[in-house]
Amino acid sequence: MSSSEQPAASHRFDPNFTKNVIEGMGPNTTPRNRQVLGALIRHIHDFAREVELTVDEWMEGVKFVNALGEIYHNSNKTRNETHRICDVLGLESLVDEIAHKIISEGELDPTSSSILGPFWSPNAPFRELGGEIFQDGVPPNGRVTKMHGVVRDIITGKPIPGAVVDIWQASANGKYDFQDPQNQTPNNLRGKFRADEKGEYHFYCLHPTAYSLPTDGPSWQLLSLMDRHPMRPAHIHIMVTHPEFQGCTTQLYPSDDQWVKSDTVFAVKDDLVVDFKPFDDGKAVLELEYNINLAPKGYKGKV
Amino acid sequence: MSSSEQPAASHRFDPNFTKNVIEGMGPNTTPRNRQVLGALIRHIHDFAREVELTVDEWMEGVKFVNALGEIYHNSNKTRNETHRICDVLGLESLVDEIAHKIISEGELDPTSSSILGPFWSPNAPFRELGGEIFQDGVPPNGRVTKMHGVVRDIITGKPIPGAVVDIWQASANGKYDFQDPQNQTPNNLRGKFRADEKGEYHFYCLHPTAYSLPTDGPSWQLLSLMDRHPMRPAHIHIMVTHPEFQGCTTQLYPSDDQWVKSDTVFAVKDDLVVDFKPFDDGKAVLELEYNINLAPKGYKGKV
Incomplete structure (x- = not known):
């Protein structure tokens, strides 16, 4: 993405943050895991910056994910x-x-x-x-x-x-x-x-x-x-x-x-x-x- | 992203798919939900196409998410x-x-x-x-x-x-x-x-x-x-x-x-x-x- 296409507010944030998280992966990460998890981290971060995800919205997301696994558990793993x-x-x-x-x-x-x-x-x-x-x-x-x-x-x-x-x-x-x-x-x-x-x-x-x-x-x-x-x-x-x-x-x-x-x-x-x-x-x-x-x-x- | 930067294989896939999913949102979606969920869908799809996520990898992801909520449940909501x-x-x-x-x-x-x-x-x-x-x-x-x-x-x-x-x-x-x-x-x-x-x-x-x-x-x-x-x-x-x-x-x-x-x-x-x-x-x-x-x-x- 060229700089002119960056969402307007993204330069307010540390430009090296996502790179640092991705490069935190160690040498024993498999090439496929590096590719998949690296892309996952990049897209999650780009998503959060693009919409300026709020703390409350993120916490709602955490609750939502926990509710998914709870239903799975409570249904004896039949309701996915x-x-x-x-x-x-x-x-x-x-x-x-x-x-x-x-x-x-x-x-x-x-x-x-x-x-x-x-x-x-x-x-x-x-x-x-x-x-x-x-x-x-x-x-x-x-x-x-x-x-x-x-x-x-x-x-x-x-x-x-x-x-x-x-x-x-x-x-x-x-x-x-x-x-x-x-x-x-x-x-x-x-x-x-x-x-x-x-x-x-x-x-x-x-x-x-x-x-x-x-x-x-x-x-x-x-x-x-x-x-x-x-x-x-x-x-x-x-x-x-x-x-x-x-x-x-x-x-x-x-x-x-x-x-x-x-x-x-x-x-x-x-x-x-x-x-x-x-x-x-x-x-x-x-x-x-x-x-x-x-x-x-x-x-x-x-x- | 210009077409020259597209991952090589992405044109093999239906170019309208993501647009159709996003435009599936109805008129009563709030503007903020439309923005956040639209961006979320676009990034999830781009991620999947970019890494050509396999069915097995996706299913591993589903199991992983279910395990998160199960631990939350089993710990009486203390372990998040x-x-x-x-x-x-x-x-x-x-x-x-x-x-x-x-x-x-x-x-x-x-x-x-x-x-x-x-x-x-x-x-x-x-x-x-x-x-x-x-x-x-x-x-x-x-x-x-x-x-x-x-x-x-x-x-x-x-x-x-x-x-x-x-x-x-x-x-x-x-x-x-x-x-x-x-x-x-x-x-x-x-x-x-x-x-x-x-x-x-x-x-x-x-x-x-x-x-x-x-x-x-x-x-x-x-x-x-x-x-x-x-x-x-x-x-x-x-x-x-x-x-x-x-x-x-x-x-x-x-x-x-x-x-x-x-x-x-x-x-x-x-x-x-x-x-x-x-x-x-x-x-x-x-x-x-x-x-x-x-x-x-x-x-x-x-x-």
């Missing part, structure tokens, strides 16, 4: 408001993009990644192609959807037989099985499907339902300070894997959802917004076709 | 590692400078501010000028010091009669009364003194003793990652107040302390480094003269 604060500030979505974004050198881009979120389970069962994930039956206001598509290689355009499509979603009440033990058995609305020899998968799920983040903790306090709503648009989570390809963890959003343009965790990307179409096969009332594109392992794409 | 982390990163010292730095338009600058720290007590008793703050007697390796000086107005250079000098310090074992109930009674090594009609104060205290931050929690984990020591140089805390002047809360450091150049909380400033001189009045073995300069209320100084 720290994770949720990162989501509300866009950090999880950004870190996900940094980790996974590949811009293809060919015509087919890999399907965009999106955040994993806190509700994935390693225990979802394999189900037969064409099966249902609503193992507890269809809830009263559930709309059965036939979801299908092809998993393809971005380089060759060819299908990827054997790719595993792991899906999970909230029920029509906006709750995942973990959160709703009185209404849902474990693994309800979860399942893994193995694509056939044509790389095709198909199964029955529900049209997803929008839901609110909790409105009684620090993340809600932060959202309120920012005059923001706590809603996530309706979404279906998918995680697609194959031993020879880079996996893709993402979420699909109905294009007509009222929150799709203002997701409170900033996880929507253009190629993840989809149309559910009217359908009737005697079982489903909607159809969702979604093809998934994977990059081979080791493929870096354009930088 | 969040506060200490801010100190170790230089944030408390910076916020203190932002709040209190005044550069005088005249010849006499106000005494530099330094951090309050967690050990000030609102209950320190007034003691007579010339009295002792070691109410539990002199500890075996304690060195009695006669501390004295004048409190002056930076504009007129005249003394400020009635200014209150509030002093607190750790004992020769490096512990404050709060931390050491088996050896110290409440208010040991604390006291308030009222300057006389010449603006002069004098009392007996101890030469201060360096001490370590705790070496068993998150702040020690962070110091270890940075290959830094946990030591604070020896110091005496003072808080000087008068109804017509801007108060000064600060710390004084012996110039020959081995940690004075590398204070682990970055609270040392040049005008706070002092010389203790040999002395003998039958009671003290050292003398410390320190004059304190206060700015009148409302005085802003050079910006």
Whole structure:
């Protein structure tokens, strides 16, 4: 930053302070820790000088951080408001993009990644192609959807037989099985499907339902300070894997959802917004076709 | 920042992402919250992109923040590692400078501010000028010091009669009364003194003793990652107040302390480094003269 771009008041402060803190790191700091912690210190200091952070505001911040860990503790480590604060500030979505974004050198881009979120389970069962994930039956206001598509290689355009499509979603009440033990058995609305020899998968799920983040903790306090709503648009989570390809963890959003343009965790990307179409096969009332594109392992794409 | 200074990889990421998160704030956000939270979001995102923060590193950060609040909870809110982390990163010292730095338009600058720290007590008793703050007697390796000086107005250079000098310090074992109930009674090594009609104060205290931050929690984990020591140089805390002047809360450091150049909380400033001189009045073995300069209320100084 040139001196003309310095915030007006910053020269009132010791110009060597931040340098001294960063250079306080000793010779045995690993290069990565030096890089990450050095940048963290620089940005924290620049932030404080730029807004002329007051002592009271800083103390509010200290109290806020302590409240995050207290909720985690008091919930027996099930309620991770720290994770949720990162989501509300866009950090999880950004870190996900940094980790996974590949811009293809060919015509087919890999399907965009999106955040994993806190509700994935390693225990979802394999189900037969064409099966249902609503193992507890269809809830009263559930709309059965036939979801299908092809998993393809971005380089060759060819299908990827054997790719595993792991899906999970909230029920029509906006709750995942973990959160709703009185209404849902474990693994309800979860399942893994193995694509056939044509790389095709198909199964029955529900049209997803929008839901609110909790409105009684620090993340809600932060959202309120920012005059923001706590809603996530309706979404279906998918995680697609194959031993020879880079996996893709993402979420699909109905294009007509009222929150799709203002997701409170900033996880929507253009190629993840989809149309559910009217359908009737005697079982489903909607159809969702979604093809998934994977990059081979080791493929870096354009930088 | 000009485009040539952008980290090489940043253009791989959605250039509108941070703007979208900041502009997610609604119309009822207060101007100050919009400024502070907007800058916070921008710096967090810039940090993540600059170092290409990994998912694992971010998750380590989430765990670290949760651990801070858990210690606070488990210590019955007496151990504030969040506060200490801010100190170790230089944030408390910076916020203190932002709040209190005044550069005088005249010849006499106000005494530099330094951090309050967690050990000030609102209950320190007034003691007579010339009295002792070691109410539990002199500890075996304690060195009695006669501390004295004048409190002056930076504009007129005249003394400020009635200014209150509030002093607190750790004992020769490096512990404050709060931390050491088996050896110290409440208010040991604390006291308030009222300057006389010449603006002069004098009392007996101890030469201060360096001490370590705790070496068993998150702040020690962070110091270890940075290959830094946990030591604070020896110091005496003072808080000087008068109804017509801007108060000064600060710390004084012996110039020959081995940690004075590398204070682990970055609270040392040049005008706070002092010389203790040999002395003998039958009671003290050292003398410390320190004059304190206060700015009148409302005085802003050079910006």
